[in-house]
Amino acid sequence: MLSTDLFTQIGLGHYLVLSALLFCCGMAGVLLRRNAIVLLMSIELMLNAVNVSFVAFSRYLGQQEGQIMVFFVMTIAAAEAAVGLALAVSIFKRFREVNIRYFEHLKG
């Protein structure tokens, strides 16, 4: 179990803690930072935190589905990054900065 084996053996618990820490870091970035590129990176961090827990569970339960899921997440993350970066580039071209408050100008 998590509490007893924490310092003796690397197991599922370690991975989950790592995943939670990464997720919190990412979330803090998303909530607090204003730079669009940093935001994208933070979102990437959150997605990869989830990937870590997927892989950990997959290994723990001896099932392949979790790892397959990871591929999906990575694909979508790549797509999202492409779109997000494109937006960031166009915002940068116009305002010489990538602060997300400029996205307000997209309002119709």
Add this chain to the structure above:
Amino acid sequence: MNHPILMATLLLAPFVGFLINGLRYKRHSANLAGVIATTAVVISFISAILLVVDLVGLPPETRVISVKFFEWISVASLKINAGFVLDPVSAIMILVITGVGSLIHLFSIGYMHHDAGAAKYFAYLNLFLFNMLILVLGDSLPVMFVGWEGVGLCSYLLIGFWFTDDQKAAAGMKAFVTNRVGDAAFLLGMFILFLSFGTLTFSEINQLAPTDPTLAWMNPVTLGTLFLFIGATGKSAQIPLYVWLPDAMAGPTPVSALIHAATMVTAGVYMIVRLNPLFLAAPNTMMIIAIIGALTVLLGATIGMTQWDIKKVLAYSTVSQLGYMFLACGVGAFGAAMFHLMTHAFFKALMFLGSGSVIHAMHEEQDIRKMGGLKKYLPITHWTFFFGWVAIIGLPPFAGFFSKDEILAFAFFSPLGHEALWAVGALGATLTAFYMTRLMALTFWGKSRVPKDTHPHESPPTMSIPLIVLGVLSIVGGWIGIPHVIGAILPGHPENFLEHWLHHSIKPIPGLTPFDVTTEWVLMGVSVTLAICSAFVAYHMYVQAPQKPEKVAKAIGPVYKVIYNKYFVDEAYFAGIINPLVKASKGLWYYIDVNFIDKTTYVISDVVRGGGSLVRSLQNGNIQVYAMYISLGLVATLLFLLVR
């Protein structure tokens, strides 16, 4: 040909015309729109003729063509079909409507030539004909009511056609509102009939109508027919709801000819004729119809004698002539009512179109004091108007003579009639001869009082051809209903064709004995003599001694004033009904609505707005704050799961 297809063509041709002109009314020129509209009505007229030819081919006992298109309403025991029925009565109506309608459409091409909204005008006119045909052909009261409302709407649209003029718009509104009063009664009558008979189809109601007349007032038959009659007084301009018709003259003149003389205003008469077995079962209603009809004859005729507007004179004349039709219905002479309806459609449409031609020639001048001597300038209009004149004052052998004298004879001989009703009718005929001669004299004869800068000119052929056709019809239109006494002495002994035609659609008056030949000749002689004398008096007063009318008016001062002001009926309605209503509504508005209802809604809206402002700051458009809410929610969920 196939009856449903013919019936559909008859009904839908004007509707298609309405759609074509109505949807593109800004692009069509007056001529194009007029040709489209007229073609639509002529197609309708041709299908009507084909249908009537088929109808004539059927044996007299079963002379009915009925077409059911689809089931319209089906609720519990109430079954109403979109069904249309052509019988001898509606055959007369559709021929008059589409025939006279075609002529008036043709006339309108010339009359509306200069108007920018001509296409809209023609669209309305076609829509009117569509609704009128539904009214006439519908096989049940609800289908008739659809047309009944439709023609009311078109009447409103066309009276207020020049709506930028406030007075004309108000006239349209007055017509609509007055008609609504009648329509409410029509609906009530329909409900009562449905409650007691369980059906609204004409044929079934007429079969179920009791054969023994009931004298009780609270009887459903009496009440139902009475309410239907009130509905008819609204549409057909009888006392007490006639007030809208004279104002309706604000519309273009061909509209007055088509809607307010020849077709729509006769809808009430037609409805009563349609339900004649039912009305015969309610002698009390019949008595009221006869009395109202007779009073309306006098009212219209007396007011008509004093008016100066050429169209107003004709309008009051129409009110008066409609009174004759109701008088005929009231004494049970439904055939005579239909006969007069038809001849009146010819000569009154003719005279309205003639007045339109005069107004057109006089550059929109309608005051007959500024006319006179127009015979010289408008020969065609004068001569056609002349035949309308001899027809309406009842000179033999013109159309009005036969129909009016048939009504008078029935008023005298029918067990439902009375000598007094005949006397009122004869007096009405005398007054009619007077005011129509006055109109002729002031407009066409005598010295010209035309202002010097006006140069009257004869109208184009599109306007004079309809006048000529209607003029011929005003001469020969009465020959289909020659009474027996006259037929007996004529070479070839022509029969009363109309009576045979309507024989199976109209129930005979119970207890009617054959007319006494000598008395009938005397009655006829008296009414014709009276009319001729009165026409001569009017001719003398207005052509030979033009200063006399003023003296007479002065001699009977107060009486003249009352009649000239139309018996102050409009003023009485305003003082007794409209102003109290307006005042009460204003009171409700100022005190109840503003203080109570508005305040309540304000309080409710303030509460909602206050509540909203509390949470408004939560939705500020900042995505990161939203993400924060999501995260907080997630944390809260996790905490909840842990604590649990």
